[in-house]
Amino acid sequence: MTQVSENSLIMTDKTTLISNIEKSAIQISKIKVKEGASLYEGKIILFYHTDFNSKSKKKTKQLKAKDAGVLGSVLVKEQDVVEPGKGLYTYKSGCSHSTVINDLCAECGIDLQKDEKGPLAGGGASVPMVHTIPSLKVSHEQAQILGRADETRLIEDRKLVLLVDLDQTLIHTTNDNIPPNIKDIHHFQLNGPRSPWYHTRLRPGTHQFLASISKWYELHICTFGSRNYAHQIAHFLDAQGKYFSSRILSRDECFDFHSKTANLKALFPCGDNMVCIIDDREDVWNYALNLIHVKPYHFFRHTGDINAPPGLNKSDNDTLEEGYTIAQLAKGVSIKKSNAKPSSSSSNSNSVPNEGERKKRKREELKEEEEEEEV
Structure with missing residues (x-):
């Protein structure tokens, strides 16, 4: 030729x-x-x-x-x-550079960092819409087009979106020394045979909950755990990838290591009116109105959220009573809440329960676990 x-x-x-x-x-x-x-x-x-x-x-x-x-x-x-x-x-x-990955335009192939005019700010490509590839960005206009297409698809499928936290919401993980023969514990290493061991237990009823809720929601993972950690836990929860697929947002893709709300605009450029969230922490979502506060799941003593952001509490907090259980979520809940943050006085009033209250809570937790296992 x-x-x-x-x-x-x-x-x-x-x-x-x-x-x-x-x-x-x-x-x-x-x-x-x-x-x-x-x-x-x-x-x-x-x-x-x-x-x-x-x-x-x-x-x-x-x-x-x-x-x-x-x-x-x-x-x-x-x-x-x-x-x-x-x-x-x-x-x-000319090229609008509406899709950019690693500063290379996906349409014309130009290296935007080496352009003779200097960095072109992606030609307007500033919205990372793919959970696991933050370096892939599209323009605001393109993001709106893709966002509307996603909304149309969800409406046709008669589904909403559910963002799911991992640590102390669906699982509890520790890196303490744990006997290898404890039932229903997943033991794993993230970085080779010489790296630390992690031990994870799924919240009772989690598999049944995911199977049920996935009929009405498209499920996404949103966690402050590392990328390797998030994908490993996703494998325990969803070995075949039928619930979460590649929709996994980890700490490595988060814009802000202290807040999960920063990524919402990028993931859902047309708004989060079709998005629901379940998490054991309200503060990392800035007490969002579409958040269902889940009661923290504790299995390993003296271990809280091992992936809590810097500066936020990582200790075991068995005294926390607020939030829903997985069993309650499976049965359906009605959310009535304000966006007011709790005052320090109210949060401290229950911080030191007496012995009778502790025993009562323990009985309630055992009852809740039994209910979750039946979900």
Whole structure:
């Protein structure tokens, strides 16, 4: 195959017209692009023949884009015969860089950090919409299009979105020394045979809860645990990937190590009106109105949330009574709450229960675990 060595350029109101520059008529054999497609330098637009009347084997030539832009109108059809000087297609030069990964435009291939004008701020691509690939960003306009498409899909599937926390919501993990023969404990290492051991127990009723709730919700994991940790726990919860798939947001992808709300705008650019959250902590969600506060799950003594953000409490807090259990969530709950943060005086009033209260709570926790196992 040979390539057309140059293009005829005629600027018309910021739109470039590409014409047949051959000395004779050409026949269009194959068109490779559609109107509105992104162009980059060297992208094949169409194939054509100059010797289309020859009885011998025809030689195919390529017409390639000269620079980046957006295809306007395709002025020919396959099998058309185009005389010299006649138009083939139009395009608008330049690239909006609406999709960027690692500072490389996914449409035109330019390295935005090395551009002669300096960093182009992604050409407006600033919204990371993929949980596990924060370096993949799209423009605000593209994010709105994708967000509306997601909402339409959810409505057609008759589902909402449920963001699920891991530590002390669905599981409890410790890195203390634990005997290997305790029932229903998952033992694992994250970074090779010489790395620390972790021990995780799933909250009773979790598998049944996920199977039930996934009928009405698209499930996403949102955790302050590391990426390796999050994916390992997801495997324990959902070995076949039928509940969470790749929708796992870990600490490595969080914009703010102290707050989970910062990622909501990126994940749901059209708003979180179709999003519900379950978590054992309200503070990391800034006491959001669409949060269902789950009672923390404790199995290992003297271990709280091992992945709590810096500066937030990591200790075992068996005195906390607020929140729903998995059993209650499975049966359905009605949320009536304000966005007022609890005062320090009210939070301290129950911080030191007496012996009678502790025994009563213990009985209630045992009863709740029995209910969860029956979910």
